[in-house]
Amino acid sequence: MRKTVSLLIILGLIAASCGSKKKAAQKKHSKKGRTAHVTPKPVKTPDKEHERTAEFKPVMVNSTEEYIRYFAPIAQDEMREFGIPASITLAQGILESGSGRGELTLKTNNHFGIKCHTGWEGGMEYHDDDEKGECFRKYNDPYTSYRDHSLFLTSRSRYAPLFDLRTDDYKGWAKGLRKAGYATDPRYPQKLIGLIERYELYRYDDQVLRSPEGRKQLKNTGKQIHVVRRGDTLYSISRRYNTTVDALKRANRLRSDNIAVGQELKIR
Template identity: 75%
Template sequence: MRKIVFALIILGLVASSCGSKKKATKKRHEHKTKTTRVDSRPATPVETKRETKSTGFHPISVNSTEEYIEVFGPIAQDEMREFGIPASITIAQGILESGSGRGELTLKTNNHFGIKCHTGWTGGMEYHDDDEKGECFRKYDHPMTSYRDHSLFLTSRSRYASLFELDKDDYHGWAKGLRKAGYATDPRYPQKLIALIDRYELYKYDEEVLGSSGRRKQFASEAGIHIVRRGDTLYSISKRYNTTVDDLKRVNRLRNNNIAVGQELKVR
């Protein structure tokens, strides 16, 4: 009898021990499962990285026309060296088309020359009201890309081919030729470009590239033209060329005595 009771006690202890192990195993399994479920959630840094991801769009901020010229003048000179487009024309177009880099379209697209998408364009695009509503304009990652595309645009189209037969510092011819070739619809486009070049003495950027600072003055002198310099007045010019203020105004169709630096005046 004692042997039977002892055997039953032993069996009870073994059964109790197995139950405890199963419970412990189950608890460990539950704890492990719970931990795995927590670790599987998306980490916060991943979301932050997605929100701050760079778009690759890099505009250049300028505060005035003078600052625009200072920033983009050297870029226009590099384009002139490689493609033969007068730097003065490129800068003047950039000022006029982009509002000195501060126009609404330019700030959104880095498009400094108002170049539209046209057939075959596969780059970025932005729709903007211009001559017509919702026109497609090219969009660039960086303004320098816009300057390079401007050069490629002019050199790759046959309608602008005649411009490259002009002297590289003939900004008058280029300004008129661009309008004639259809670059702009504004009938006063040439006059606006020339006025900007004369006002800000942008022709100096051409002269630096060509090494011809005296060539323009020599040509003007031979043609009977005086290029207005800082401090010049109609009176001082009339005395220099032995003429009168009234004659200068008549020959040059001036309505008043106002003249600008870089302006060309017929003196004979």
């Protein structure tokens, strides 16, 4: 009898010990399970890739009409500022960029096919054009391309005769661009004129010319006088009108390089 009781006690102790181990194992397993469901930290985007995406901002359009609607106001602003017909700027943009959908434009935001040229310190992209692997300017956004187009035409003496034409003479401007060497295609003027007349781009010139403010601004883009605006310097003005700082100072009897907003400067 005593042997039987002792055996039962031993079996009871063994069962209790196994149960305790089982509970401990279950508790440990449960703890691991909770840890496995913790949400992982997101993977950080590499800095260089983030910067590239943040800086380069092309504008995607689906048709020539959409291109015109988007860029016409910008071309008109450039016309008021520099005296280049909006119709010419838009026609060149359409032709040179394939209405914003050309391979080069999508890679560079270059809407006017402007090559690097000596002294260019901005972005660059190599692309096959008249010759293999030519260097083209690259911009962060299309607006910079439009402004650089205006500066390109106003800062080079070979384009100076264009600014003696009437601002609404888009045919004269188209022929003058080809004559000055903007493009090698002998049919370049006809292509620009065809685009202007097909899409009635001349109406954007008319809108600027009919506006009293636009007429006043255009008057000041001539070669005779310039009204100083915020951000202007004698150097930037001299580049715009293809002259020198010393010539501006002599023409306006300036003793220093200081100029004020609203001041009228004689160019010639």
